[in-house]
Amino acid sequence: MSKSVIDLPPKGGFSFDLCRRNDMLSKKGLKSPSFLKTGTTIVGLIFQDGVILGADTRATEGPIVADKNCEKIHYMAPNIYCCGAGTAADTEAVTDMVSSQLQLHRYHTGRESRVVTALTLLKKHLFNYQGYVQAALVLGGVDCTGAHLHTIYPHGSTDTLPFATMGSGSLAAMAMFESKYKEGLTRDEGVKLVCEAICAGIFNDLGSGSNVDVCVITKGHKEYLRNHLLPNPRTYVNPNGFTFSKKTEVLLTKITPLKEKVEVIEGDAMEE
Amino acid sequence: MGDSQYSFSLTTFSPSGKLVQIEHALTAVGSGQTSLGIKAANGVVIATEKKLPSILVEESSVQKIQTLTPNIGVVYSGMGPDFRVLVRKSRKQAEQYHRLYKEPIPVTQLVRETAAVMQEFTQSGGVRPFGVSLLVAGFDDKGPQLYQVDPSGSYFSWKASAMGKNVSNAKTFLEKRYTDDMELDDAVHTAILTLKEGFEGQISGKNIEIGIIGADKKFRVLSPAEIDDYLAEVE
Numbered sequence: 466m467s468k469s470v471i472d473l474p475p476k477g478g479f480s481f482d483l484c485r486r487n488d489m490l491s492k493k494g495l496k497s498p499s500f501l502k503t504g505t506t507i508v509g510l511i512f513q514d515g516v517i518l519g520a521d522t523r524a525t526e527g528p529i530v531a532d533k534n535c536e537k538i539h540y541m542a543p544n545i546y547c548c549g550a551g552t553a554a555d556t557e558a559v560t561d562m563v564s565s566q567l568q569l570h571r572y573h574t575g576r577e578s579r580v581v582t583a584l585t586l587l588k589k590h591l592f593n594y595q596g597y598v599q600a601a602l603v604l605g606g607v608d609c610t611g612a613h614l615h616t617i618y619p620h621g622s623t624d625t626l627p628f629a630t631m632g633s634g635s636l637a638a639m640a641m642f643e644s645k646y647k648e649g650l651t652r653d654e655g656v657k658l659v660c661e662a663i664c665a666g667i668f669n670d671l672g673s674g675s676n677v678d679v680c681v682i683t684k685g686h687k688e689y690l691r692n693h694l695l696p697n698p699r700t701y702v703n704p705n706g707f708t709f710s711k712k713t714e715v716l717l718t719k720i721t722p723l724k725e726k727v728e729v730i731e732g733d734a735m736e737e
Numbered sequence: 738m739g740d741s742q743y744s745f746s747l748t749t750f751s752p753s754g755k756l757v758q759i760e761h762a763l764t765a766v767g768s769g770q771t772s773l774g775i776k777a778a779n780g781v782v783i784a785t786e787k788k789l790p791s792i793l794v795e796e797s798s799v800q801k802i803q804t805l806t807p808n809i810g811v812v813y814s815g816m817g818p819d820f821r822v823l824v825r826k827s828r829k830q831a832e833q834y835h836r837l838y839k840e841p842i843p844v845t846q847l848v849r850e851t852a853a854v855m856q857e858f859t860q861s862g863g864v865r866p867f868g869v870s871l872l873v874a875g876f877d878d879k880g881p882q883l884y885q886v887d888p889s890g891s892y893f894s895w896k897a898s899a900m901g902k903n904v905s906n907a908k909t910f911l912e913k914r915y916t917d918d919m920e921l922d923d924a925v926h927t928a929i930l931t932l933k934e935g936f937e938g939q940i941s942g943k944n945i946e947i948g949i950i951g952a953d954k955k956f957r958v959l960s961p962a963e964i965d966d967y968l969a970e971v972e
Contacts, residue, residue, distance in 0.1 A: 573828075
């Protein structure tokens with residue numbers, strides 16, 4: 466008897482077996498659970514020494530804010546970071562997976578990962594799933610060929626740009642970029658512009674909010690500025706907490722102790 | 738004996754209870770270049786001879802000691818190509834563990850999974866066992882560790898061990914020299930002296946390879962210049 470040494474590769478793609486059942490259930494009135502989306506404003510721009518990425522920190526589930534301070538800038542490689550918009554689970558899973566693949570690639574080649582490698586791995590995966598993996602990404606990094614910034618759409622198409630925005634707040638952020646971006650920005654100018662763009666998204670888009678995360682990547686060095694700006698602090702918290710006034714008058718107090726209905730006897734273990 | 742009649746098929750036991758192919762694999766390991774490992778109080782060192790078949794071979798392109806994870810390294814004795822395959826598989830397993838549990842893989846787990854792969858190839862049809870023994874050096878929460886994995890898939894944790902051509906002399910030397918409270922630098926010196934014992938020709942930074950992992954939990958292979966420094970200290 467020989468064990469099968471080769472693992473059969475999984476067939477890939479989604480199984481749509483339950484679609485008919487889900488359809489039938491929703492016709493009967495069952496509301497399907499909504500998934501956690503990241504609403505989001507994510508941006509990236511290229512400045513003179515490298516790339517700056519920015520993101521807001523609000524995760525929404527329909528009209529509710531599910532996470533007031535989530536992390537949307539994901540680690541891909543020491544020199545490559547990726548902002549994710551769309552379904553939070555999809556962006557996290559996809560960036561995690563490609564980050565793992567990049568690590569293995571680094572071990573095998575002994576070289577620093579290139580941004581185009583991450584780009585190609587991501588777009589191949591997303592195209593494979595024909596847009597069902599709802600992850601819209603802004604990928605940026607600095608490698609041996611220079612600084613690169615790309616956007617990746619859920620269906621698998623990509624763009625290479627000097628500045629980019631994605632997410633529900635992308636129009637507000639793009640307005641800031643289009644009016645204020647110029648080539649050869651310094652680090653401080655770049656960070657300021659990124660913060661302005663994210664704040665435009667935070668204040669003008671319902672799906673984005675809370676704080677600003679920034680990541681600055683240059684040759685051989687990166688700075689992950691978590692919560693670089695906190696433009697939405699909790700302004701007032703009552704130190705006394707909440708008090709609820711008593712509405713019902715107490716007329717009678719009677720306490721009846723519970724009677725034990727079951728007697729516990731120490732016995733032998735159950736016979737088989 | 739009747740053993741030779743059973744040496745063709747891997748998956749058949751011989752009358753004496755041995756799997757003859759695995760014995761042959763161990764012989765292949767025993768004729769490979771010497772490698773050894775020493776566990777110090779604050780780190781682990783692994784080393785190997787790097788005898789190239791000719792002076793024309795580009796020596797910087799040959800790397801016998803490989804990194805599996807940032808805190809685990811490995812060296813081998815035996816067949817180089819088999820080693821490459823195992824390193825690839827182990828790296829992938831370490832990454833999969835990390836993806837699943839979001840923690841760096843503990844040394845024992847990685848050794849167990851690598852040994853499981855090697856064992857699979859001793860119980861399947863149409864394949865042969867790996868012709869390598871591995872010395873895995875790592876530093877995790879349980880401290881510095883050194884493991885040896887054999888072609889059969891069995892693994893042991895060692896304080897110091899050697900494999901390959903000069904194994905008996907090397908082990909005797911290590912038994913005499915090993916102390917429990919050795920520091921990493923002393924361990925490197927001992928490793929170099931052990932390699933020197935059975936070395937043919939002039940030992941230098943270009944024909945041995947040394948990998949160390951210290952309390953910083955980062956495995957790295959020493960450069961030829963660093964090895965030459967250690968050699969000078971030992972002289």
